[in-house]
Amino acid sequence: xxxxxSESRIEQVYQIxxxxxxxxxxxxxxxxxxxxxxxxxxxxxxHSQHNVITASVDNLRFIRGAYQSDLIVxxxxxxxxxxxxxxxxxxxxxxxxxxxRKPINRAYLTLVAVDKAGNPVKVPxxxxxxxxxxxxxxxxxxxxxxxxxxxEEGF
Numbered sequence: 001x002x003x004x005x006s007e008s009r010i011e012q013v014y015q016i017x018x019x020x021x022x023x024x025x026x027x028x029x030x031x032x033x034x035x036x037x038x039x040x041x042x043x044x045x046x047h048s049q050h051n052v053i054t055a056s057v058d059n060l061r062f063i064r065g066a067y068q069s070d071l072i073v074x075x076x077x078x079x080x081x082x083x084x085x086x087x088x089x090x091x092x093x094x095x096x097x098x099x100x101r102k103p104i105n106r107a108y109l110t111l112v113a114v115d116k117a118g119n120p121v122k123v124p125x126x127x128x129x130x131x132x133x134x135x136x137x138x139x140x141x142x143x144x145x146x147x148x149x150x151x152e153e154g155f
Contacts, residue, residue: 080140
């Protein structure tokens, strides 16, 4: 059974608290990575209807900092699927009190769906409905190929 991108899309909002800050008073990158990984896993679970494991994180790029009391919005969606793996894009924004969002991070994660014994299982196909979804799918094919090449090179 195939699924659309929108069927597994998730948006999550956090407010930065003192315990989320690093020594420089900015959102700790490790905390953001935790939130990204958690959101990507939920997207993968929704799509595959199985538990998932994170196989890789690509292109974790920090664009700007975030500070105490900032609202952080993470949006995750499936961009590409293989046989047992799924690529999830997570975009992170700071949202002002007026609702204006500024990007602070974009990450691509590869997740593998697993059964109760931890063995990989087949995931549903992905129905791409828009031009932007099709562009992400095509880019996902290239990213998947680059991941395979890096793996072969031991990177």
